Amino acid sequence: MSTFYFIAFLSIFFSILVISAKNPVHSILYLILTFFTFTIHYILLNAQFLAIVNFIVYMGAILVLFLYTLMLINLNKDSEPVKPFMVKIAGVFGGGILAVAVASSLKLVGTSNPVLLQNPDLGLVKNLGKVLFDEFLLPFEVSSVLLLSAMVGAVLLATKEKEPKAA
Numbered sequence: 001m002s003t004f005y006f007i008a009f010l011s012i013f014f015s016i017l018v019i020s021a022k023n024p025v026h027s028i029l030y031l032i033l034t035f036f037t038f039t040i041h042y043i044l045l046n047a048q049f050l051a052i053v054n055f056i057v058y059m060g061a062i063l064v065l066f067l068y069t070l071m072l073i074n075l076n077k078d079s080e081p082v083k084p085f086m087v088k089i090a091g092v093f094g095g096g097i098l099a100v101a102v103a104s105s106l107k108l109v110g111t112s113n114p115v116l117l118q119n120p121d122l123g124l125v126k127n128l129g130k131v132l133f134d135e136f137l138l139p140f141e142v143s144s145v146l147l148l149s150a151m152v153g154a155v156l157l158a159t160k161e162k163e164p165k166a167a
Contacts, residue, residue, distance in 0.1 A: 004044055011037040028067045035059050049125045 014034040021027040035058045042051035132140055 004041075007037050007040050007044070011041070024070050025067065028063060028070060031066075032059055032063050035063065046124075049128050052125075 011034060014030050014037060017030040018027050018034060021030060035054060039051045039054045039059070042048070042054060
C-alpha cells in the first residue's frame, strides 16, 4: 500500500512540474515521467494491457512526437503574442474554481477499505484477446481497414506531385 502512495505522490509531483516548467522541452520530459508513473499504477492494479499500451503509445509515440515538434518550431519570447487582460482574468477564475473543487473534494475523502479483486485474471491480455477476437472480431477488423485507408489517404495527400520539366 505504501508503494501506491509513493507512486501517487510522484505522479502529482511530476504533473505539477509539467505545468510549472519554464522550458517546454523540460515540460515534455516531465510529462513522460508522469505517464511512466501511470504505467506503474496500471501494473499495481493488475492491468497489464493498459500498462503496455500506455508505455508504447503514449510514452513511445505521442510524447516523442511532441518533443520533436517542440524542437522543430521556434519558440522565442519576442514572438509570443501578448495575452489580453480578459484571458488572464478567465485563467485566474478557472484556477480558483479548480482550487475550490479540490478543497471540497478533500473534505469528502475518508478512510476506505481496499478493493479486493474476486477474479485475479481480470486485467490480463489473454482475456482481452479472447473477448476481442470472439465477440468483437468484425468491428475490430473494420476499424483496422478504416485506419489503413486513413493512413493511405494521409500519405497521398502529403506527397507532392512532380511537375514535368520544361524543355
